[in-house]
Amino acid sequence: MALLSVNNLSISFGGLKAVSDMNLELNKNDLGGLIGPNGAGKTTAFNMLTGVYLPTSGDITLEGKSLVGLKPYQINHQGVARTFQNIRLFGDLTVIDNLKIAYHSHAKYGLLSAICRLPVFFAGEREMYEKSMDLLKIFNLDSKHDELAKNLPYGEQRRLEIARAMATQPRLLLLDEPAAGMNPQETHELMELIRWIRNEFDLTILLIEHDMSLVMGVCEKIHVLDYGQIIAVGTPDEIKNNRRVIEAYLGEEAS
Numbered sequence: 001m002a003l004l005s006v007n008n009l010s011i012s013f014g015g016l017k018a019v020s021d022m023n024l025e026l027n028k029n030d031l032g033g034l035i036g037p038n039g040a041g042k043t044t045a046f047n048m049l050t051g052v053y054l055p056t057s058g059d060i061t062l063e064g065k066s067l068v069g070l071k072p073y074q075i076n077h078q079g080v081a082r083t084f085q086n087i088r089l090f091g092d093l094t095v096i097d098n099l100k101i102a103y104h105s106h107a108k109y110g111l112l113s114a115i116c117r118l119p120v121f122f123a124g125e126r127e128m129y130e131k132s133m134d135l136l137k138i139f140n141l142d143s144k145h146d147e148l149a150k151n152l153p154y155g156e157q158r159r160l161e162i163a164r165a166m167a168t169q170p171r172l173l174l175l176d177e178p179a180a181g182m183n184p185q186e187t188h189e190l191m192e193l194i195r196w197i198r199n200e201f202d203l204t205i206l207l208i209e210h211d212m213s214l215v216m217g218v219c220e221k222i223h224v225l226d227y228g229q230i231i232a233v234g235t236p237d238e239i240k241n242n243r244r245v246i247e248a249y250l251g252e253e254a255s
């Protein structure tokens, strides 16, 4: 069974069909890409996958269980985490607190234990701190754990956002333009990191990206959206040589 299955997914905003009969399948451990010209519907698709938008029609299943109609936090509890095109960290909190907040969504103690400062609260907090530091080490941010998130350089903020998504212990990680604003060196390091976390955490990843060096370098299966419709699915080589894909991108360049 596919890990993620998107079946005939559509959404309209007024008269605009932003995504139309979209189909997409990812198996466990796939590293997939979702590409397409500006306004093709990529982020809208992510917003439906994460419960931000309710599809007009169609279904989304995670290991056979439908996600449609669930709220974003419920979808996160099912094992789907995401990052955003525009970084959405808590800028005035420290790096480690940004991660601890994410771990809190899976905390093993309740509100009463926290208010009464029961031993289970302290044990839970200690565990969250240790797990957060472990993740920060992986993302090479441990030396900055005490800095405010807003003071990190841009590339590190992007890495922290991925680390925060990982703190919710996802099965499926959705990355919306993870390399946006990164220089070539940072993009190259990000590629290595994405591959590594996929293997290390037994993850399935779907990423939206305009940086073709990253998409072609890291994705094994690419879906191409144009005007809300999937126009091609294939390996990087197949996509590079696909006539409809070339036309879609050339059309964008010509306009």
Ligand SMILES: Nc1ncnc2c1ncn2[C@@H]1O[C@H](COP(=O)(O)OP(=O)(O)OP(=O)(O)O)[C@@H](O)[C@H]1O
Pocket: 013, 016, 018, 036, 037, 038, 039, 040, 041, 042, 043, 044, 045, 085
């Ligand atoms: N909430 C909304 N209300 C109305 N229209 C919307 C809404 N969200 C998205 N759209 C429209 O849906 C279409 C798809 O937008 P979307 O942001 O998904 O594209 P995209 O492929 O992610 O583009 P980009 O690569 O530029 O980020 C666009 O025409 C956009 O204006």
